[in-house]
Amino acid sequence: xxxxxxxxxxxxxxxxxxxxxxxxxxxxxxxxxxxxxxxxxxxxxxxxxxxxxxxxxxxxxxxxxxxxxxxxxxxxxxxxxxxxxxxxxxxxxxxxxxxxxxxxxxxxxxxxxxxxxxxxxxxxxxxxxxxxxxxxxxxxxxxxxxxxxxxxxxxxxxxxxxxxxxxxxxxxxxxxxxxxxxxxxxxxxxxxxxxxxxxxxxxxxxxxxxxxxxxxxxxxxxxxxxxxxxxxxxxxxxxxxxxxxxxxxxxxxxxxxxx
Numbered sequence: 001x002x003x004x005x006x007x008x009x010x011x012x013x014x015x016x017x018x019x020x021x022x023x024x025x026x027x028x029x030x031x032x033x034x035x036x037x038x039x040x041x042x043x044x045x046x047x048x049x050x051x052x053x054x055x056x057x058x059x060x061x062x063x064x065x066x067x068x069x070x071x072x073x074x075x076x077x078x079x080x081x082x083x084x085x086x087x088x089x090x091x092x093x094x095x096x097x098x099x100x101x102x103x104x105x106x107x108x109x110x111x112x113x114x115x116x117x118x119x120x121x122x123x124x125x126x127x128x129x130x131x132x133x134x135x136x137x138x139x140x141x142x143x144x145x146x147x148x149x150x151x152x153x154x155x156x157x158x159x160x161x162x163x164x165x166x167x168x169x170x171x172x173x174x175x176x177x178x179x180x181x182x183x184x185x186x187x188x189x190x191x192x193x194x195x196x197x198x199x200x201x202x203x204x205x206x207x208x209x210x211x212x213x214x215x216x217x218x219x220x221x222x223x224x225x226x227x228x229x230x231x232x233x234x235x236x237x238x239x240x241x242x243x244x245x246x247x248x249x250x251x252x253x254x255x256x257x258x259x
Contacts, residue, residue: 116252117222122168122183125224125250129181132246135238137179141170144182156182156227157203163191178205178213178231181243185223189255192220196256199227215240218258221251 117125123141130139144155144167152158155169167184186195196218206212213229217240220226228243248254 116250117224122166122185122224125183125226125247126168126170126181128250129226129243129246132249133238133242135179137177137234137237138173139170139179140173141168143168153202154204154207155180156184157199157201158184158195159198159202163187163195175208176211177234178208178211178229179234179238180213180230181226181228183227184225186225187223189223192223192225193256196220196225196227196258199225200258203227203229205229217241217244218256219244219247219254220256221247221254224251225256 120128123143126141145151146161146164146167149159152161152167156167158164163186164184165187167182169180169182171181172179182199184195184199186192200216200218203216205214205216211231213231215232215235216227216229218225218227226244226247228240230238230240244257
C-alpha cells in the first residue's frame with residue numbers, strides 16, 4: 001500500500017514539473033511561480049490484524065499397556081543325572097613265561113639221531129639250517145634227479161644212487177659264485193658214513209670252471225648226509241663250519257663229521 005502511495009506522489013510531482021516547464025514567460029518581469037502545494041497523502045491504512053494462532057492441542061496421555069494375562073512360567077531346575085559308578089578295571093593277567101624249546105640231547109658220534117630229522121623233508125632241513133645261519137647270497141633250492149648219472153655226480157659227487165633215496169641241492173643263482181649245499185637221504189642209516197665219504201671224495205670243488213670252492217665239509221646225522229663247499233672269498237658271509245654247526249643244531253647231534 002505504501003508503495004502505491006509513493007508512486008502516486010511521484011506521478012503528481014512529475015506532472016507539476018512538466019506543467020511548470022511548458023507555461024509561457026511574462027514580458028513584464030520574471031515572477032517566480034508560486035510553489036505548488038503538495039497534497040497531503042492520505043493516512044496509511046491500518047494494517048490488518050494478524051490472527052492469533054490457536055493453542056496447540058495438549059497431546060492425550062498414552063495409555064499404559066495392560067499387563068499380560070498369561071503368567072510367566074517359572075524356570076524348572078534341571079536335576080543332574082546321577083553318574084553311574086565306573087567299573088574298576090579288571091587286573092590284567094601277567095603273561096605266562098614262554099617256555100624255551102628243549103634242545104635235543106647231543107649224543108656221541110656213532111649214536112643215531114634219526115629221530116630229530118625224522119619226518120622232515122630235505123628242503124625243510126635246508127631251510128632250518130638257513131634259519132639258524134642266514135646266507136646273504138641269491139640261492140635256489142631244487143631236487144636232484146638221481147636217475148640222471150651226470151646230474152647226480154655234478155651235485156652230490158656220487159657215481160651211483162644205489163644207497164640213497166633222494167637228494168636236494170641249494171646253490172648260488174649266479175654262476176660266478178662258488179657255493180653249494182647238498183643233502184641226501186640214505187636208504188639204510190648203516191650206510192651213512194660210506195655215503196658221506198663217497199660224496200667227499202667224488203665232489204668236484206672246481207665244477208664252476210671259472211671259480212672254485214676251497215672250504216669244504218661233510219657231516220651226517222641219522223639217515224641224512226649234508227655236504228657244504230664254498231669259496232673262502234665269502235668267509236665274511238658264510239663258512240663251511242657255520243653251516244655244519246647249524247646242521248648239528250637242527251639234527252640234534254652228528255654221527256659223521258668229515259673235514
